[in-house]
Amino acid sequence: MDCIFCKKIEEKKECLFENELAFAFFDGFPVNKGHTLIIPKRHVKTFFDLTKEEVAAMKELADKVKEYLDKEYHPDGYNVGLNCGEAAGQTVMHCHMHIIPRYVGDIENPRGGVRNIIKGISLY
Ligand code: AMP
Ligand code: ZN
Numbered sequence: 001m002d003c004i005f006c007k008k009i010e011e012k013k014e015c016l017f018e019n020e021l022a023f024a025f026f027d028g029f030p031v032n033k034g035h036t037l038i039i040p041k042r043h044v045k046t047f048f049d050l051t052k053e054e055v056a057a058m059k060e061l062a063d064k065v066k067e068y069l070d071k072e073y074h075p076d077g078y079n080v081g082l083n084c085g086e087a088a089g090q091t092v093m094h095c096h097m098h099i100i101p102r103y104v105g106d107i108e109n110p111r112g113g114v115r116n117i118i119k120g121i122s123l124y
Contacts, residue, residue: 005039005094017064021057024065027098034073034101036065045093046084058097065099075101081114089117 008014014025016036027035038061040054050058062080069075079100083090102110 017061021054022061024061034069036099038097047082076104077102
């Protein structure tokens with residue numbers, strides 16, 4: 001199968017942390033300093049395809065990634081997100097969790113965080 005994320009796992013390329021079921025690496029096109037992705041080792045499309053064990057493995061890596069990023073970059077907060085399906089903006093069809101460090105002043109008004117995604121289609 002031609003999947004860029006499966007290839008990273010196979011080649012153990014750019015691995016930041018891994019455990020039996022999950023793998024973490026820096027995003028190749030970071031939206032902020034330290035932007036990291038956590039993926040299941042099994043090729044599934046979205047969060048909703050994960051087993052409980054894979055979710056737990058990804059959470060374990062999320063905690064390690066946070067500890068690492070806190071030490072290296074001292075962010076002031078985080079956005080954690082999963083795009084599930086093309087309509088939601090997913091471009092790589094191997095499930096991945098975005099861990100995006102946030103810094104005071106990185107945008108003028110951060111209020112709303114991930115909720116800002118749907119501002120353009122807000123019904124209210
Ligand atoms: P999404 O739009 O949620 O599917 O996110 C895909 C993410 O994968 C984006 O943040 C991209 O910057 C990132 N990405 C795409 N190709 C690569 C790559 N070869 N290595 C690392 N990250 C990548
Ligand atoms: Zn894959």
